Amino acid sequence: MSQNPSDCSDDIDRIMEVMIGAFAPEYGEAWNRRQVSDSLLLAGTGYCLIGADGSFDPDLAEPVAGFALTRSIFDEEELLLFAVLPKYRGKGLGAALLTEVIVRARLRGIRRLFLEMRRNNPAGKLYTGFGFRTVGVRPGYYRTASGERLDALSQELHIA
Numbered sequence: 646m647s648q649n650p651s652d653c654s655d656d657i658d659r660i661m662e663v664m665i666g667a668f669a670p671e672y673g674e675a676w677n678r679r680q681v682s683d684s685l686l687l688a689g690t691g692y693c694l695i696g697a698d699g700s701f702d703p704d705l706a707e708p709v710a711g712f713a714l715t716r717s718i719f720d721e722e723e724l725l726l727f728a729v730l731p732k733y734r735g736k737g738l739g740a741a742l743l744t745e746v747i748v749r750a751r752l753r754g755i756r757r758l759f760l761e762m763r764r765n766n767p768a769g770k771l772y773t774g775f776g777f778r779t780v781g782v783r784p785g786y787y788r789t790a791s792g793e794r795l796d797a798l799s800q801e802l803h804i805a
């Protein structure tokens with residue numbers, strides 16, 4: 646599902662609120678507003694928000710706890726960005742959001758989900774729990790603020 650960024654400016658604001666608070670700056674993983682907005686111009690790119698109360702795509706009155714940004718091509722979907730604000734972590738919201746991403750993807754005929762994460766990202770525990778498995782390694786793909794190189798792990802999950 647593609648989105649017209651001019652129609653979802655409030656949601657981009659809410660995505661950015663999570664983006665700024667959720668990603669550790671040293672890894673350079675967070676996107677800026679322009680990157681998010683531009684990505685939503687691409688066919689197949691979409692997002693899902695989760696509220697602090699666990700509702701999906703909550704109305705503006707509900708604080709947003711997390712978001713997923715995805716892009717699908719044919720029957721494959723990439724989890725581009727996935728985050729929950731620190732104050733809402735450890736309550737199952739990340740797992741609920743990932744479950745919703747999978748449910749929505751299946752409804753659109755997606756058969757395989759994939760993502761890239763830096764090696765040793767604690768989020769790997771969540772992905773492994775869902776059955777994601779590592780199918781590739783890009784040595785030294787990420788560069789931290791201090792210049793350290795970290796491998797990227799390509800992970801996939803068959804959902805059909």
Ligand SMILES: CC(C)(COP(=O)(O)OP(=O)(O)OC[C@H]1O[C@@H](n2cnc3c(N)ncnc32)[C@H](O)[C@@H]1OP(=O)(O)O)[C@@H](O)C(=O)NCCC(=O)NCCS
Binds near residue numbers: 772
């Ligand atoms: C990854 C992230 C979205 C998880 O959100 P969350 O709401 O805390 O996840 P949940 O509470 O649903 O946890 C789900 C499972 O994953 C595990 N887990 C998730 N994040 C973890 C972490 N940082 N450290 C250890 N375990 C973690 C939990 O232990 C839990 O397993 P359990 O139920 O068996 O205990 C959140 O930590 C985050 O935003 N991280 C920073 C951004 C990021 O790295 N995103 C992924 C990029 S690839």
